Amino acid sequence: MIYIENIYAQEVLDSRGNPTIKATVILSDGTIESAIVPSGASTGKREALELRDGDKSRYLGKGVLKACENIDTTISQALIGATPFDQNHIDSLLKSLDGTDNYSNLGANAVLGVSMAIARSGASSLNIPLYRYIGxxxxxxxxxxxxxxxxxxxxxxxxxxxxxxxxxxxxxxxxxxxxxxxxxxxxxxxxxxxxxxxxxxxxxxxxxxxxxxxxxxxxxxxxxxxxxxxxxxxxxxxxxxxxxxxxxxxxxxxxxxxxxxxxxxxxxxxxxxxxxxxxxxxxxxxxxxxxxxxxxxxxxxxxxxxxxxxxxxxxxxxxxxxxxxxxxxxxxxxxxxxxxxxxxxxxxxxxxxxxxxxxxxxxxxxxxxxxxxxxxxxxxxxxxxxxxxxxxxxxxxxxxxxxxxxxxxxxxxxxxxxxxxxxxxxx
Structure with a gap:
């Protein structure tokens, strides 16, 4: 059975030069896939929470090291060993792991990066296009x-x-x-x-x-x-x-x-x-x-x-x-x-x-x-x-x-x- 072997995160830059998350998933068959999370400027106040560090000494407070840490520790520990091919189950686990309505604990940026990367890894492992894997x-x-x-x-x-x-x-x-x-x-x-x-x-x-x-x-x-x-x-x-x-x-x-x-x-x-x-x-x-x-x-x-x-x-x-x-x-x-x-x-x-x-x-x-x-x-x-x-x-x-x-x-x-x-x- 193919399973999730490792998940880790990296702080990278988006198109406005602000930090964002790159989440990487490694499967037991050697598949390695990543996903980069976007960020909005005009945002609705009921959107899920984008977790930022608030440390003004780094990136004017917009760093995402805490969200990356959440991926490297809490999320990774919970998902290692799980199958990548049941997206709904994976996402339900992520939702339960956070425990809030708007992902204010783990950060929606952390959760989405992992969710996308797992979907992409599933498609890659099966050697089919992502659109066909999902749709x-x-x-x-x-x-x-x-x-x-x-x-x-x-x-x-x-x-x-x-x-x-x-x-x-x-x-x-x-x-x-x-x-x-x-x-x-x-x-x-x-x-x-x-x-x-x-x-x-x-x-x-x-x-x-x-x-x-x-x-x-x-x-x-x-x-x-x-x-x-x-x-x-x-x-x-x-x-x-x-x-x-x-x-x-x-x-x-x-x-x-x-x-x-x-x-x-x-x-x-x-x-x-x-x-x-x-x-x-x-x-x-x-x-x-x-x-x-x-x-x-x-x-x-x-x-x-x-x-x-x-x-x-x-x-x-x-x-x-x-x-x-x-x-x-x-x-x-x-x-x-x-x-x-x-x-x-x-x-x-x-x-x-x-x-x-x-x-x-x-x-x-x-x-x-x-x-x-x-x-x-x-x-x-x-x-x-x-x-x-x-x-x-x-x-x-x-x-x-x-x-x-x-x-x-x-x-x-x-x-x-x-x-x-x-x-x-x-x-």
Whole structure:
């Protein structure tokens, strides 16, 4: 019988230069596999706990030595000798070992690193791709990419309030063609920004971070870039927004758009979105209202839920209990899946399963602090999420996921790329 022989951790750096965890699993058959844990900047307050050392003399207090120690001692001791092929059992053990709802003892970063590394080691030991190991024969759908090509909010140091302006190449039959078109749009956008004397520095996720006059101007620039690249907005390539409104909501329920010097109520902000959706080919809005504004979310869903995708990120934090409440309240119609929000591979899968059973769409997602690890590319295919957010066509930690999806597409004989059909039920 093949069993876990050793587990250990290392403090490495993420794409923002902050420490994170690399967990390594060694199996008795000689298999050695690792996983690197991402970290977010715009985080929901109900996310599982990311354990940091708090020692200001190291990495400004962001070290993860304690979380690494938890892997080297408590977690390793509990899992050595266990089979790597029962992911749910492994993850249940990790949950019990921590003993809290949010992994505040061991750290969700420690637990997730081990959970991913064990899944990867199981696949490697059996000599099958990770997406096939997790998803089985039904893992066929290459996700539509949501490419963040203009950054704002917490992802950039500029005057744009909304966090992400994304393109979705829905009008293509293959991921390869969709990615090529997206890369062309990105390069044309850079030229347009240069010609308009805007800066072309990039934010955490590889999108450009210019100072613009309002939150609509990025849309106009992107539409121009789509057309310059030879594509048709709304047919070949549509738009998506991650507003991350919790970042600019105030305690009195008011949303302060500092870039436009405006303060809006929930209903006024929803009207703002309605105008944008009428005017532009926007097919998805993420975190349109704050994680605490459930009444506002109900109103947003009533107004736009039958027209576009409404994604809960900070709202649901990949937590099946919170998502269940949202489903019961008819709030949003899609959920963002970030494994480090919830703690383990199995818990992420459970949230996806709940969403899919209730006709909520799922979007696999990176974090702003990423690495060369491409686990989520396989995970998206394994779970047939149909969509993936993993940044622009810049920065190697983002490209790693796209290149992995290109490889997966070439391995799957009959690719089921969703293309134009993705949003047919909401049109």
């Amino acid at each position: 089985g024969a039904n893992a066929l759908t290459i996700p539509v990419p949501m490419l963040n090509i203009i950054n704002g909010g917490s992802h950039a140091d500029n005057t744009v309030d909304f966090q992400e302006y994304m393109i979705m190449p829905l009008g293509f039959d293959t991921f390869k063609d969709a990615l090529r078109a997206s890369a062309e749009v990105y390069q044309h956008l850079k030229k347009i920004l240069n010609e308009s004397s805007h800066i072309t520095s990039i934010g955490d996720e590889g999108g450009f971070a210019p100072n613009l006059k309002n939150n609509v101007e990025p849309i106009e620039l992107i539409l121009k870039a789509i057309q310059k690249a030879g594509y048709k907005p709304g047919t070949d390539i549509s738009l998506a927004l991650d507003v991350a409104s919790s970042e600019f909501s105030e305690e009195n329920g008011i949303y302060h758009l500092k870039g436009e010097n405006r303060k809006l109520t929930s209903h006024e902000l929803v009207s703002y979105y309605e105008d944008m959706v009428r005017q532009y080919p926007i097919v998805s809005i993420e975190d349109g209202l704050s994680e605490d504004d459930w009444e506002g979310w109900k109103y947003l869903t009533e107004k736009l839920g039958n027209k576009i995708q409404l994604v809960g990120d900070d709202l649901f934090v990949t937590n099946k209990t919170i998502l269940k409440h949202g489903i019961e309240q008819n709030i949003a119609n899609a959920v963002l899946i970030k494994p480090n929000q919830i703690g383990t591979v199995s818990e992420s899968m459970q949230t996806v399963s709940l969403a899919q059973r209730n006709n909520y769409k799922c979007v696999m997602s990176h974090r702003s602090g990423e690495s060369e690890d491409s686990f989520i590319a396989d995970f998206a295919v394994a779970l047939n999420t149909g969509e993936i957010k993993t940044g622009s066509t810049a920065r190697s930690e983002r490209i790693a996921k796209y290149n992995r999806l290109l490889q997966i597409e070439s391995e799957i004989a009959h690719t089921q790329y969703l293309g134009r059909e993705l949003f047919k039920n909401n049109s």
